[in-house]
Amino acid sequence: MEMIRCEDLRKTYGSGSSEVHAVDGISLSFEQGTFTAITGKSGSGKSTLLHLLSGLDRPTSGKVMYQDNNLFQYNDNQLSVLRRRRFGFVFQAYNLVRELTGQENILLPVMLDNRRPDEQYLKRLTEMLGVEDRLNHLPGALSGGQQQRICIARALANKPSILFADEPTGNLDGKTGREVLTLMRTISNELGITMILVTHDLGVAEQADRIIRLEDGKIAEDSGAGAHPITSDGGDYTGRESADDTRRGSVG
């Protein structure tokens, strides 16, 4: 069953000679419960595509249809409700609210929705992510890996339909990165969550059901349901990302 799709999606920055087509007429569809990795070189438009799909950014043109509704026809409040109930986000820079403890950060989307937290579910989630003993700490007192796990727990706390992850392992070492990804995969499979992940690490991308490679804002390759692992161009973009992606681990 189709969960989300985009049609002729375009995002252009600048104008005239300095015009840049970050996303250039992309049309894609994502099935429920699948794990899709979007990959490509730096500046290929993969993060922009994720932001447009998740409604974090507005396209220059085109549509994003979630359950047959165009996201960009929603007003700000409707989009807020959608994000807190149906979407989960994992950021490369974790983006935890630094005044809130780990537990409070995890509970944030649930509390914004005025719902009672599913304590058993959250307990299991934090145990699976291995952060149950770090819940009382502020983000500043946590390591990068711990912050990323808290961020993943926050993204999954409201049992979303779609989990968007932007380079979730980008700031983690290889072993921790793999662990984190495995956890995301496991939980998503269990809950039937559609996972769309942006990465430049082909090792990470290979774990996906489907890999989409972007180049200059266009789809260069789409493996469909994970049938064709992408190995061209040397196979790994690690280390080619711009230095400005190295950000602090919390916000506020």
Next chain:
Amino acid sequence: MKKLTINQVARANIRVNRKAYVSLFAGILLAVFLVTATGLCAWGTVRGHEEQMAQRVGWMDMFMLGSESPTDDQLRNCGFFQRIGHVTVDAGVKDTDIYSGYYDEEAGKLINRTLTEGRFPEKNGEIAAEVSALIQLGQEKAKIGDTLTLTMKPIYGNEEEKSFTLVGILNEQSDYLNRVIYNEEEGMRLPSLMVFPGEHYGMGTVMVHRVLTYAPLITFNQVMRNCPLRYEMRDGCFGVSRETGEAVYDDSGWRRARNFASRIGLWVVLGAALMLSACIGIATAMESLLSRKTEDIGMLRAIGSTRRQIRRIYGAEAWMLTATALPAGLILGILTAWVISVLAPGQVAFDLNFWLLIPILGVSGLCVFAASRLPLYHASAQTPMGVLRDTGMLRRAGKIRNHTAFRPDRLIAGRRVRLHPLRQAGTAGMIALTLFATLLLGEVVLGIKNQDGERPAFSMYAFDNSFVDDPFSQCDSEAEDVRSDLKRLADYGGISRVQSVTSIRGNLLMEEAPGYFRSRIATDKDAEGNTLKQSFSALGGAYGISNEWLFFSEGELEEARSRIYEDWSAGELVSNADRLKLIRDQLGITDLVVPVNIVVADPDADLLQDNVTDGTIDRDKLDSGEEVLVYAPELCVRKQENGGYTIETWLLPGEIREQEWDIVIRNDYFKKGMNLSLLEMTGNRAADIPMNDMEIGEEWKNWYQSMTPVRNEVKVGAVLSGGVHISGAYMGGVTVIVSEKGARAMGLKVPNPDTTEIYCTSDLTPEQEELVKNRIMSIAARGGMTYENLLAVNRARQAKKVREILILTGLILLFFAVSVFMQVTGVARQIRSDTRMIGTLRAVGADLKTLVGCYRLPVWICAGVAMIPCLLFYAVSGIPALRLFTASHPLIMIPILAVLAGCVALACTAGIRGRLSGVARQPIVENIREL
């Protein structure tokens, strides 16, 4: 490669990120502005007062009336005085205490006579006058060039009718100084009319007074205690208070200090509070700015910058902003001081003294330096990683409690307040100032409201021309009887009521004095161990007049006679006993004659009802002279710990708790229905009755024999006690109260009223007021009375209040705007550094309301915290002993303060919402990418 200086780095920082420096710039601008404005206003208050005093009393420090001893040379050589001028009084206006005179050159300089209009007299026949003198003369409407025809009485000469041309109106001066002078001798006043020296009169002499200035560092009290000429100077010698512009007997340093402090105290407190607030504003702006630069600081520390270099880089930014804010702050402050001086003329002068700018600049610099140092030290004192991880916040986080159910906006806001408690201190201080200014405004407005009750529109006072230094008798009044005219005033349009009160000296005739009249003696020791005796009696009331002579035996009297020159009380005893004998002989009675105060008034019986302890007030019997009321106070005395006595006469019998008092004299004598034998003795004024004479000789015998005794047998209708208040009447001790009609029926000789209060209806028109005023002036002139137009006084007071209200309202608006500005710019700065958090919150589903909630709570906490010192101050100011506020202290001010604090918070919230709406309109991804 060119060398990069710290100043260049600082300048580049400011240029690149101007927006981030707005709050810091505003804080510094505010500090300079506030220091300038309050500094100039405090200085202006001092200068304004000096100018006012220079107009009122010139530069003289002291004046001596009449006496030729000591001589000018003695005064100059004693070392206590510097300059001496002479004031010559040549004549007085008949039946008034207004005198004309002129000055020598030195006195002219010292007195600093100024004119509000016209010029000084330049030849004989010209005159300049103070307005109060013209009013007393019934010439209020006189204009420059008018001819005044006055009956003048040269000193010790004969009356002459003289015509003068009015050439100038003098500033009010002598009225203030003459107020405390009670010398009936001719010419013993400072002149309020100025004539050309040598104005010619047929017969008479002149009286020369001297005005003096002290040598440096000398005061009036030092002259009176240490000057070798002090005994010769004692009579007619007055100090001039440079604080009040009035003549004084005592000019102590603490009183001057208190007056000075009360004058500039408001500015000092206001200035200190404003500066503190501005400093906190600068400190919080600086801290917030530095907190945005944590990564830069961490980086600089990591590449080897010393703490000092960090402080210099960011400190240089503060100084550069100070240099930029200085001219604007100075100009704004100067303009504000000028506006205040225009709004409060006479109270705050505008005096832009160049030298004053130096301390102003110094204090401004000190404010910026002190306020920026702490955040700079704080920021530079951390390790590079400490800066990056904000370990300071983590340390404070030890206090926080983990929540499992919460409202995200409230939790984030609350946690921020907990983790950064001083971030909002500047705004809280400014809101507190807004509320303080509101309290002051409330004081002023409520003060006006409290005056709304019935108050007299005009009051008239008689000169004490029936006074003679004798407790038993009084002179017939020499002034024309205007009592009936005063009564008829009530028929004028706009007049609601005329109330007169006259105190006359009467006597009670009785076989023997009751115990209630007996004085009680309290003894105390002075610092040198001498025994001090103090006498208290119900007859004298709170003034403690001795009545021991009523109870002395013949033997004791003779013993006292031998001590009359050493012991003042023995002298009083003997002279009273001798006078008593003379009166008995003259009247052929053996009764004891006890002097008692008789008040002739028509008080409202309803108002006195609560004070009736025995009997009833029967108006008809009072008016027929059949009955009188007797005020018989219960006198309570308690020795104070620091010396002196507390004397209370205003307690009702049932209110007295004996154990609280050392002496209680209860009325066990006066009862309703008892007969009183009243005696009034009056006679024509005899010029040869000596004053303060202990020995009762022939003059006194003649005086008593010449008098007419009026005896009445009356009944006591009601006995009054407690706090009886009859406006204009002295009710210190035992007092017999009779009505006007009753006094007439009893044949008492009642002089013109001591006090007459004329009440007007609320719809009094200006024309009616003018008519009434003219009528009152005419009555006052004939009756030897002075009058005061309280409506005009009240109008002047109201105008002053309006100016105060304008100033305070301006201050409230200013503080309100600054509070909102500080809060909104502070939060805007915060929002800029929180953009990523805002993006994250939006990404996880927060709407605008939630975002506003994250910043709203500290604003309300600020408003709430600001209420605390104001409420405490309000509670403390309500303590009567402190007398911080004169107006009533109603609870309505508390909700008003709360509403105002709420308004500040709402205005701030609206500003914050506006800022956040702008951020929320951006795509979330731009928020997150902001860094």
